[in-house]
Amino acid sequence: MASPISSSSPFTRSVVESMRKIYPEALADKSFDNTGLLLEAPFDPSRRQKNSVLLAIDLTTAVADEAIKRRDSAIVAYHPIIFRGLKAITLDDTQQRSLLRLVQHGISVYSPHTAVDTVPGGMADWLCDVVTGTFQPVATQTHPASQSCNSKLYSVPTYPQAQAVPTGASADASQQIPHTRSTIHPSPAASIPEGFESAGAGRLVTFNEDQPLTTLIDHIGRGVGLPGGIPIAIPQSQSIDNIRIRTVGMCPGSGSGVLMRGNEIPDLLFTGEMSHHETLAATERGSVVISLAHSNSERGYLRAVMQTQLLQELSRQWKSDRESALQALHDSAKQGGSALSSCAEIYQDGGVEVSVSEADRDPYGIMVWRG
Structure with a gap:
């Protein structure tokens, strides 16, 4: 019988450690906020995700779809998707459905919120x-919600x-x-x-x-x-x-x-x-x-600051974690242990990617009067 999976992926743990160094959880306002690792997806070495992180302000269905398609290891969602205690986790609730789908695909969720x-x-x-x-x-642009609008008075949002x-x-x-x-x-x-x-x-x-x-x-x-x-x-x-x-x-x-x-x-x-x-x-x-x-007072920070900061810190953290793990695997093999650890493959991958969600946006768009 296979041993039960009891932890998230090694790369995800490096993501969490990096976020805690840049944005210490002790700085969050715990009187109302819910920050930290909110969803820890079990690591399945037979179907591991890429060494990549997706940054977003809100973890919507569209952002979850994007992360699943990209095969990210983790989402850093600024706003906590779990804010208050849950008495059930079901598919009837759209936010809970996203969490269940992300776990199914091995994607964890970290939320820093007021620490940021x-x-x-x-x-x-x-x-x-x-x-x-x-x-x-460098440049800015606005994104229409659709390609056309039948209104005679207003543009597309x-x-x-x-x-x-x-x-x-x-x-x-x-x-x-x-x-x-x-x-x-x-x-x-x-x-x-x-x-x-x-x-x-x-x-x-x-x-x-x-x-x-x-x-x-x-x-x-x-x-x-x-x-x-x-x-x-x-x-x-x-x-x-x-x-x-x-x-x-x-x-x-x-x-x-x-x-x-x-x-x-x-x-x-x-x-x-x-x-x-x-x-x-x-x-x-x-x-x-x-x-x-x-x-809209928050989202620009992801591209302007957080993306670069996390990439730099995560690159250092993952390099350190990989070197320690590979040395431990090497020592184990010399002592007759198996070098084919379930985590060995992921430690061979030195790549790190931090991207900003393309699907993430404020719920409110602006329809401009054509007159």
């Missing part, structure tokens, strides 16, 4: 780079997708508007690993000189992938061209809980979404709000 938000150089700092003009993509950037272009200090930046709500000191001292929720940019709001809007449009429209709320007594900004508060996703605490709020609140009443409260206090639809 809070880490120095993470998603909140990337939004700082976007708004200050540091981040300059389009979805912003940031493109790859040249090495170093996401942090070119010579292009940025002079500013200082700080963490709005620092992480508890006890939870911060060594080397991550500036971790915390949200970032505050303070420009050396007031900036035209229109300049910052142009930066945001280019940085997130030229969305068909940018939802913006301004005080009713002001006009876009006359507003100047000294401070900008950044928070990916739903940012009001981070940006609206305290008696004073930034001149501009830049986030993924805020409620109607929270936005009214901000504008009544004289601030501007830009909200992009939740995940």
Whole structure:
């Protein structure tokens, strides 16, 4: 009788270890979040996956289909697909169906979520780079949901997708508007690993000189992938061209809980979404709000930062893990053990691939008025 499979693939374990080094799980907000290895698919050496990882914001059916077709070993899904306790896992629920299918195909799922938000150089700092003009993509484009639209008034929906950037272009200090930046709500000191001292929720940019709001809007449009429209709320007594900004508060996703605490709020609140009443409260206090639809404030980070960071760390981690395992196999063979370990084949493969999902997008597209 064959021994039961009791672990994920060696490559998947290297992926998990690499993610934990870049985005320490201790930095996640465990008061509500669910981060880490959420789905551990058993390793089947007779049908192993490629040494590849697929990055996405949301693990939808389309993203699961993409990973299965590509034969990835793991999906890194920024948002946790398992958020609360499950009392059953069935095919009736579409998200649970995706998880069952992924297990069937040997694909594990890791979700870093708020660890990415809070880490120095993470998603909140990337939004700082976007708004200050540091981040300059090579090109941007919008993707239609279909090839035609019968509406006489509106175009097909389009979805912003940031493109790859040249090495170093996401942090070119010579292009940025002079500013200082700080963490709005620092992480508890006890939870911060060594080397991550500036971790915390949200970032505050303070420009050396007031900036035209229109300049910052142009930066945001280019940085997130030229969305068909940018939802913006301004005080009713002001006009876009006359507003100047000294401070900008950044928070990916739903940012009001981070940006609206305290008696004073930034001149501009830049986030993924805020409620109607929270936005009214901000504008009544004289601030501007830009909200992009939740995940449009997050997705560009995958191509601009995470893809390169994970590829570099995973390449180092997999090289180290392979060398240790191959040496152990060699020593075992010298002592008369079998060199034909079930994991031997995967350790012969030194390749590493990290890709960004083509299927992943925000649920909301923008249909532009043809008039």
